[in-house]
Amino acid sequence: MEVRRDVFQAIADPTRRAIILLLTVGALTPNAIAEHFDSSRQAVSKHLQILTECEILKQEQQGREIHYHLNAAKMQDIEKWLEQFKQLLAKRFDQLDVVLEQLKTKRK
Amino acid sequence: MEVRRDVFQAIADPTRRAIILLLTVGALTPNAIAEHFDSSRQAVSKHLQILTECEILKQEQQGREIHYHLNAAKMQDIEKWLEQFKQLLAKRFDQLDVVLEQLKTKRK
DNA sequence: TTTATGTGCAATTATTTGGTTGCGCAATAG
């Protein structure tokens, strides 16, 4: 629980993915979140800490309660990478198209 | 290196993400892949194994060489989750719209 | 004020990870 802290590592854990989906509905306190899971409040709290550290979540103190809410923008990090992947893949198919085109040209 | 095997865990590692991007260009052998990284062939091989187990990669034996190539379809697992996330988020904003609409109505 | 509640934090532990080294084996090259 020390060094790695990026969105990809954050969503690697199924509980954290579930927390993210849960919080799309709105901000919740650690206790409220923990109720949705089998794990203890402290375990959930650690996940919240990790998610907060990589800026997927933001805390908002209200009296003695802390409301965790989504920073949806951060999820774009994943989308960005996926987009890059798709672009590269598209490029590859472009090259394939070029090859096919060459074959067609040679044939005649 | 035993049990967990899903796409999210697979892309959590930066080396594995790099391998995925690298293979968008086309199939490569473990040695060819390893040349692109600092880690040993065996280390890379382990990553390939993980990526293969979760079906992001597929092997194709050719003589004593093994060509690893992408199963791009598998990446949709990530996209699917992201899509679900965005849908839920959109729903939330719909509800916000409803609230704002109500406020507007009450005001007059 | 006293008690209960909501939460973070530290220490401990079991498990998983990512990596290295060394081996064996099949396919190819000489």
Add this chain to the structure above:
DNA sequence: CTATTGCGCAACCAAATAATTGCACATAAA
């Protein structure tokens, strides 16, 4: 046939992870 090359696999290791337990400390309720 012999040497080399390309790989996977097993054993081992350090570091990271996930979860528990036990506190401490505020804030809010009695």
